[in-house]
Amino acid sequence: MTPASPYRGPGTRAAVLCSVADQGVAAFTNIAVLIVAARLSSARDFAVFSLVYMAGTVLLGLAGGYVGQALVLLRGDAARDACRSAVAxxxxxxxxxxxxxAAVLALLPGDTSRALAVLGLVLPAVLSQDGLRYCFSALRLPHRALAADLLRLAVTLPALALQPEGSGAARLVAVWGLSALPALALGGFLLAPRLRGARGAPRQLLRRGHLGRRFAVEFAVGNGSSQLAIIGLGLLTGPLTVGALRGAAALFGPVNVLCNAATAFGPPLLQPVSGVRRTVRRTGALAALLLLAVAAWTVLLTALPGHIGRQLLGDTWAAASALLPATGSQYAGIALATSALLTLRVLRPRSTLPIQVVFSLAAVTFLAGGFILGGALGAAWGLCLGSALKAVALWLRTASVSNSKERGESSHDRPRPAGLLG
Structure with missing residues (x-):
């Protein structure tokens, strides 16, 4: 028998509040890491750090898609067994x-290669700590994820702030990665009692048909393709372009994390909702709230005095501030696309990949074309155009799927003719 949903009654409200608070802590941590790094570094060193940090973000997204997003769709004992497999x-x-x-990159010269090698060494701690968050979401324990992320914040920011001014990218990456260890230890301690007696089979995640493969591909051709294109742009033209784009994106960190959190952690909250219309109404309301947050945040950032901006991003502020209108418009498109993607993830999870492939490749093309025509500012507007077109396509697909589902529900509820009843 399927266990009763733990999201009924007052428990639902508490779970939502803890999930939102957890994403707020994660958002603040991400943006604060970039801001502290920008204040400690020259524009060039911050550009190198941004490039490596973006590479780490891509790896986190791939791991989250392959392991985490498939995990949060499960419930009950199946979720416990899957969590044990996912951790291992x-x-x-x-x-x-x-x-x-790390072994390969350590042989290559340059600051970027050295920082990427360090990223390889700290990758197990970073990915494992993030993976525990998906386990807590699948087990409906968002308050434990919140506790671990609060510890991550409390350790990471002081550790970075204590580094001397002028610290190189490799050192900052090492500090950022190793600061995940206390949160990893706490998360493991809080998770272990819930997994006692569960049977893990890590090899199942390599089996043919594992849904996480599809989600990882969606991330790779979705968010990941644009990020990889920016990384490639930085490797070909120099890291300063990446620094400008990442500096502007860092200021939208809270909005970005909320969008990612909706996709990653929304399904467990929407699964107990009955009816296609109610699901679409809730995700439509989410779209409106995200758009309101993006608009308010964009206005606030564009009105920010220059001296405050320089206190936030140091030497990078001059280049990043020129991109704020384009980046804000890009995140408006991302907000709309995220809510449509969440709807489809609940109603028909396998229906989004073709759209992700086509419009993500289009966004990469717009990014490259925009850079050729207008440098970093052109690249930012190219990303904006790609996000807007993807949002339109996803909502059109959502309308088609929801209409199909509603017709199916209506035909299921309609009494069948007597001749069919025998």
Missing amino acids: FTGYASCAVGCTA
Whole structure:
């Protein structure tokens, strides 16, 4: 028998509040890391750090898609067994990938290669700590994820702030990665009692048909493709372009994390909702709230005095501030696309990949074309155009799927003719 949903009554409100608070803590941590790094570094050193930090973000997204997003769709004993498998798989895979990458990159010259090698060494701690958050979401324990993320914040920011001014990118990456260890230890301690007796099978995540493969591909051709394109742009033209784009994106960190959190942690909250119309209404309301947050945040940032901006981003502020209108418009498109993607993830999870492929490749093309025509500002407007077109396509697909589902529900509820009843 399927266990009763733990999201009924007052428990629902508490779970939502803890989930929102957890995403707020994660958002603040991410933006604060970039701001502290920008204040400690020259524009060039921050550009290198931004490039490596973005590479880490891509790896986090791939791991979250492959392991986490499939995990949060499960419930009951199946979720417990899957969590045990996910923890083991993430540990093994991150060690293999990280250590191999570090060994290869350590042989290459340059600050960027050195910082990427350090990222490989800290990758197991970073990916494992983030993976525990998906486990807590699948087990309906968002308050425990919040506790671990609060510890992550409390350790990371002081550790970075204590570094001397002028610290190189490799040192900052090492401090950021190792500061995940206390949160990883706390998360493991809080998770262990819930997994006692669960049967893990990490190899199941490699089996053919694992839904996480599809989600990882969606991330790779969705958010990941644009981020990889920016990384490639930085490697080809120099990291200063990446620094400007990442500086502007860092200021929208809270909005970005909320959008990512809606996709990653929204399904467990929407699954107990009955009826297609109610699901669409809730995600439509989410779209409106996200758009309101993006608009308010964009107005606030564009009105920010220059001296405050320089206190936030240091030497990077001059380049990043020129991109704020374009980046704000891009996040408006991301907000609309996120709410449509969440709707489809609940109603028909396998229906989003074609749209992700087509419009993400289009966004990469717009990014490259915009950079050729107008440098970093052109690249930012190219990303905006790609996000807007993807949002339109996803909502059109949502309308089609919801209409199909409603017709199915209506035909299921309609009495069948007597001749069919025997």
